[in-house]
Amino acid sequence: MRSEVVCTLAEVASIVGGRVEGDESVTVERIAPVADAGRGDLGFLADRRYLEGVPETGASALLVSTELADALDTPLPRVVVDDGHRALQALLSAWYPVRAPDPxxxxxxxxxxxxxxxxxxxxxxxxxxxxxxxxxxxxxxxxxxxxxxxxxxxxxxxxxxxxxxxxxxxxxxxxxxxxxxxxxxxxxxxxxxxxxxxxxxxxxxxxxxxxxxxxxxxxxxxxxxxxxxxxxxxxxxxxxxxxxxxxxxxxxxxxxxxxxxxxxxxxxxxxxxxxxxxxxxxxxxxxxxxxxxxxxxxxxxxxxxxxxxxxxxxxEFLRSRAQVERLPKLLDRVARLEERLARLEDDDPPVRGA
Amino acid sequence: MRSEVVCTLAEVASIVGGRVEGDESVTVERIAPVADAGRGDLGFLADRRYLEGVPETGASALLVSTELADALDTPLPRVVVDDGHRALQALLSAWYPVRAPDPxxxxxxxxxxxxxxxxxxxxxxxxxxxxxxxxxxxxxxxxxxxxxxxxxxxxxxxxxxxxxxxxxxxxxxxxxxxxxxxxxxxxxxxxxxxxxxxxxxxxxxxxxxxxxxxxxxxxxxxxxxxxxxxxxxxxxxxxxxxxxxxxxxxxxxxxxxxxxxxxxxxxxxxxxxxxxxxxxxxxxxxxxxxxxxxxxxxxxxxxxxxxxxxxxxxxEFLRSRAQVERLPKLLDRVARLEERLARLEDDDPPVRGA
Amino acid sequence: MRSEVVCTLAEVASIVGGRVEGDESVTVERIAPVADAGRGDLGFLADRRYLEGVPETGASALLVSTELADALDTPLPRVVVDDGHRALQALLSAWYPVRAPDPxxxxxxxxxxxxxxxxxxxxxxxxxxxxxxxxxxxxxxxxxxxxxxxxxxxxxxxxxxxxxxxxxxxxxxxxxxxxxxxxxxxxxxxxxxxxxxxxxxxxxxxxxxxxxxxxxxxxxxxxxxxxxxxxxxxxxxxxxxxxxxxxxxxxxxxxxxxxxxxxxxxxxxxxxxxxxxxxxxxxxxxxxxxxxxxxxxxxxxxxxxxxxxxxxxxxEFLRSRAQVERLPKLLDRVARLEERLARLEDDDPPVRGA
The missing domain is CATH 2.160.10.10 (Hexapeptide repeat proteins)
Structure with a gap:
């Protein structure tokens, strides 16, 4: 869906309660995942696992949490916030207001x-x-x-x-x-x-x-x-x-x-x-x-x-799963015990009979 | 849904094939779970686990199976039946007849x-x-x-x-x-x-x-x-x-x-x-x-x-589950076997060499 | 659904790219699973597991893959194809064309x-x-x-x-x-x-x-x-x-x-x-x-x-499942180890004390 907004990063920062790093007069008009973002888009970095897409993003600017900001490998201007998902909620709510009923x-x-x-x-x-x-x-x-x-x-x-x-x-x-x-x-x-x-x-x-x-x-x-x-x-x-x-x-x-x-x-x-x-x-x-x-x-x-x-x-669930996964090893240990014990049992009679 | 019935306990007993204990002229006009029942309601006790709600129920009377009747901690009049769910089915079918089509x-x-x-x-x-x-x-x-x-x-x-x-x-x-x-x-x-x-x-x-x-x-x-x-x-x-x-x-x-x-x-x-x-x-x-x-x-x-x-x-399912749950214990037993066996193995050579 | 087709086996074979074994002038007008097929039906044998239904089928003829053709216990004429499901797709597409829109x-x-x-x-x-x-x-x-x-x-x-x-x-x-x-x-x-x-x-x-x-x-x-x-x-x-x-x-x-x-x-x-x-x-x-x-x-x-x-x-999944299923046996083995080891431990002291 298209919003009909054009916003400077300064305005974005004010909506989401964040701060701008870089040129705050840069304008954006849509928000998109970093990997898909193009010119005019504010690229949103939802999670650490998408960091690798940052260098190639086509976004004009980024929206990112403090936590991830330091790890960014790009000179793009950005709006930095405490909580990315909360900021996304605030920005989208501002840009895409719920349509009022048409009575x-x-x-x-x-x-x-x-x-x-x-x-x-x-x-x-x-x-x-x-x-x-x-x-x-x-x-x-x-x-x-x-x-x-x-x-x-x-x-x-x-x-x-x-x-x-x-x-x-x-x-x-x-x-x-x-x-x-x-x-x-x-x-x-x-x-x-x-x-x-x-x-x-x-x-x-x-x-x-x-x-x-x-x-x-x-x-x-x-x-x-x-x-x-x-x-x-x-x-x-x-x-x-x-x-x-x-x-x-x-x-x-x-x-x-x-x-x-x-x-x-x-x-x-x-x-x-x-x-x-x-x-x-x-x-x-x-x-x-x-x-x-x-x-x-x-x-x-x-x-x-x-x-x-x-x-x-x-x-308990994790422990039980780990134990099931260690079953092959347990089977090996029991097999080795059986061998060693058999050897001992074989050894014993001569000793006793000695 | 509201039915439009007011029924004495005697009438209820006759519909469900049960017997009244207590005042059979008491009237009820709705059926409700014991925990939610109020004045005018026949409180239904579906299961033993809801017995503890009986003393505080607001019901005017109870519908209960023979099996649970003895365990009731209340002086309320009741209709006692062999099979509670069957009685519920009979009573609700009588009180809420299926709406006929409006041709x-x-x-x-x-x-x-x-x-x-x-x-x-x-x-x-x-x-x-x-x-x-x-x-x-x-x-x-x-x-x-x-x-x-x-x-x-x-x-x-x-x-x-x-x-x-x-x-x-x-x-x-x-x-x-x-x-x-x-x-x-x-x-x-x-x-x-x-x-x-x-x-x-x-x-x-x-x-x-x-x-x-x-x-x-x-x-x-x-x-x-x-x-x-x-x-x-x-x-x-x-x-x-x-x-x-x-x-x-x-x-x-x-x-x-x-x-x-x-x-x-x-x-x-x-x-x-x-x-x-x-x-x-x-x-x-x-x-x-x-x-x-x-x-x-x-x-x-x-x-x-x-x-x-x-x-x-x-x-099989239950046994297999139980065994998986006993895995930690099994691991302990195998570890102890290994220790005990190592001790024996250590002991043996001196014996043999004696 | 009824198609409005009557087809000789020769025609069927030409649609599905197969060959007829038996009387190729036999006509069929519907296709049905072997078990349910009646007179006028081409019985379809989807899978080896349905072979046992073949002798009692009421079908007029069969559609079958090369792989299953040899195992058929019936004198019925048949259309034999390389790939049964592909042939089914071709035949049904020909017999039941998609309805064109009614503009x-x-x-x-x-x-x-x-x-x-x-x-x-x-x-x-x-x-x-x-x-x-x-x-x-x-x-x-x-x-x-x-x-x-x-x-x-x-x-x-x-x-x-x-x-x-x-x-x-x-x-x-x-x-x-x-x-x-x-x-x-x-x-x-x-x-x-x-x-x-x-x-x-x-x-x-x-x-x-x-x-x-x-x-x-x-x-x-x-x-x-x-x-x-x-x-x-x-x-x-x-x-x-x-x-x-x-x-x-x-x-x-x-x-x-x-x-x-x-x-x-x-x-x-x-x-x-x-x-x-x-x-x-x-x-x-x-x-x-x-x-x-x-x-x-x-x-x-x-x-x-x-x-x-x-x-x-x-x-891994299959191995892990197999191991879980062998747990009862493993438990037995460990119990036996414990017994044998206890016996050895009991035996040992007298030996050493000898």
């Missing part, structure tokens, strides 16, 4: 009885809002979203195209739902009766608190009885699945393809790496970190970092 | 030539039905579903919003498809010809038998040649993937994010835990159980429970 | 300002094309697709129903996007500022080169800064996730449910098995193969085949 209801939208829309709401083409829905001020609902009956959506939220909310779903303020998100889906609940799986009606709620962002094609089940809840400020990536009655605390983050089974509860600030899984009815304490691809089969106390299948404390 | 075709629906609709069919806004489709009596097709040409959908089925059926897909009676389900997608079939992957046209069928439920954003490929088939009564959770020519028996259940590769076949009543995977061209016999996150790389005989990556019989 | 814009489609459509473009019902989009000649966009502003889609591409492209996405020629594909989604990028995850605006591109096919409900993030790119001829299966700034070379293939985290780069012709994962900022060299369910935590050099969690060269 109005597209003539093709279908609104049920008793729908209430706040001020400045934008409803896109072919949106369907069920009876009794309420949409807060300044919220934007993009093309083809389908919102079931009696849902509530808070102010300043964005529903990208093709979101579906099942009846009764509650979405907070400043929430972003990406394309293909499904909220309030029936949970996977059956009882085995008379030779078949009989559906247990799923009648609980699905509540997404304020400042949550949910990635494309992610699915959240409603509670069976009781609620499924995503705590405020929590971020879920694409293709994540939260089963019925899962509850996350505030400020959690789950990378793509994470799955959490029924009734498990996450504390505050829990992080899950991509493709990690958590079975049902567990507790993950505040600040727990789960490594990518791990499978959590037991409660995890607050602050613990776990990895592996089944997941265990990271230190 | 009619929304004026925005687009119907191709030769579409046939049964009695009492409900077609929602912006639905597109391709030429030659047939929809059975009492079936409901929600907003934005797209059904390709010559599909058939049996009676009393429900397609939630945003379902897509590719041309020629066959769906049975009393089937539920959740939002974002894709059926009859082209399988992942290519031949490497002249330096590129060339598509092998995918021309087989995709057949979903009666009483199947399929979760949100789940995808089923059509057969390459021959059919993909989901047996009657089988339940698939959200974000599941069945590749071309997969065939499941009746009454299987696959939890969220299960993936089954091409041409694998499941017998009757197979269960797969969340995020489990099965590679192509395998046979899983009747009653096989696959643990969450397991990866099945070989055929599994009927009745077997498998776990791990690669999946192996559960007993 | 025109459905009256319900909503086109933004400045949309440009090539010759022979087909735009289905309820499609929404944002301002400034460009669609190449002969491209088909099916029902309910939503294409954001300033996207470009090359010629002869197909967007199946319910595809969403975020603003600025670039799609090449002869690309196939299956139902529910989401391209150009915001990446999962946050900075932790003032006690919360703050969104780093995602402003990079999402580029899908020529001859790519992407499976149902697969999601591709746009770059944060810089681009996400899928190389020409690459094929992605259903429910795959590529995070921001992932770049794949040409002719890669990722089976269902593969996830690749941010900024990782794949060379030419990389293959990933189902449910495999790759963490961020890695390089996978040309021709790398990643086994199903593997988790890649380190760079992989060109040509390497890796497996396991964490992924390691396949030979």
């Amino acid at each position: 109005g209801v597209h003539p093709t939208a279908v609104l049920g009885r008793g729908v209430t829309l706040g001020e400045g709401v934008e409803i896109g083409p072919y949106v369907v809002l069920g009876a009794g829905c309420a949409v807060g001020d300044g919220t934007r609902i993009d093309a083809h979203c389908v919102v079931g009956e009696h849902c509530t959506i808070g102010p300043s939220s964005v529903l990208h195209p093709h979101v579906v909310l099942y009846a009764g779903t509650e979405v907070g303020a400043r929430v972003t739902l990406h394309a293909g998100v499904r909220l309030g889906v029936d949970g996977f609940g059956y009882a085995w009766i008379d030779g078949g799986h009989r559906k247990v009606p799923q009648v609980g709620g699905c509540i997404v608190e304020d400042d949550v962002e949910i990635g494309a094609n992610t699915t959240l089940d409603r509670g069976s009885i009781g609620d499924t809840r995503v705590g405020h400020g929590t971020k879920l990536d694409n293709l994540v699945h939260l089963a019925h009655n899962v509850q996350t605390g505030p400020h959690c983050a789950a990378a793509a393809m994470v799955g959490i089974a029924g009734s498990s509860r996450l504390g505050t600030g829990v992080f899950l790496g991509g493709q990690a899984g958590v079975i049902g009815h567990l507790e993950l304490g505040d600040g727990v970190k789960v490594a990518a691809k791990a499978a959590v089969f037991r409660d995890v106390p607050p602050g613990e970092t776990v990895a592996g299948i089944p997941a265990r404390p990271n230190r | 009619g075709v929304h004026p925005t629906a687009v119907l191709g030539r030769g579409v046939t609709l049964g009695e009492g069919v409900e077609i929602g806004p912006y639905v597109v039905l391709g030429a030659g489709c047939a929809v059975g009596d009492g079936t409901r097709i929600d907003a934005h579903c797209v059904v390709g040409e010559h599909c058939t959908i049996g009676p009393s089925s429900v397609l939630h919003p945003h379902v897509v059926l590719y041309a020629g897909t066959e769906v049975g009676a009393r089937v539920t498809l959740h939002a974002g389900v894709r059926l009859g997608v082209d399988g992942f079939g290519y031949a490497w010809i002249d330096g590129g992957h060339r598509k092998v046209p995918q021309v087989g069928g995709c057949i979903v038998e009666d009483d199947v439920e399929i979760g949100a954003n789940t995808t089923l490929d059509r057969g390459s040649i021959g059919d993909t088939r989901v047996g009657h009564g089988t339940k698939l959770d959200n974000l599941v993937h069945l590749a071309h020519n997969v065939q499941t028996g009746p009454h299987c259940a696959a939890a969220a994010m299960v993936g089954i590769a091409g041409s694998s076949r499941l017998g009757t009543g197979v269960f797969l835990g969340g995020q489990a995977g099965v590679i192509g061209h395998l046979e899983l016999g009747d009653g096989v159980k696959v643990a969450a996150k397991a990866a099945v790389f070989r055929d599994v005989p009927p009745g077997e429970t498998v776990a791990g990556i690669p999946a192996r019989p559960n007993r | 025109g814009v459905h009256p319900t489609a909503v086109l933004g300002r400045g949309v440009t459509l090539g010759e022979g473009v087909e735009i289905g019902p309820y499609v929404v094309l944002g301002a400034g989009c460009a669609v190449g000649d002969g491209t088909r966009i099916d029902a309910h697709c939503v294409v954001g502003e300033h996207c470009t889609i090359g010629p002869s591409s197909v967007l199946h129903p319910h595809v969403v492209l975020y603003a600025g996405t670039e799609v090449g020629a002869r690309v196939t996007l299956h139902a529910g594909v989401r391209l150009g989604v915001d990446g999962f990028g946050y900075a932790w500022i003032d006690g919360g995850h703050r969104k780093v605006p995602q402003v990079g591109g999402c580029i899908v080169e020529d001859d790519v096919e992407i499976g149902a409900n697969t999601t591709l993030d746009r770059g944060s800064i810089g681009d996400t790119r899928v190389g020409h001829g690459t094929k992605l299966d259903n429910l795959v996730h590529l995070a921001h700034n992932v770049q794949t070379g040409p002719h890669c293939a990722a089976a269902a449910m593969v996830g690749i985290a941010g900024s990782s780069r794949l060379g030419t012709g990389v293959f990933l098995g189902g449910q495999a994962g790759v963490i961020g900022h890695l390089e996978l060299g040309d021709g790398v193969k990643v086994a199903a369910k593997a988790a890649v935590f380190r760079d992989v050099p060109p040509g390497e085949t890796v497996a396991g969690i964490p992924a390691r060269p396949n030979r």
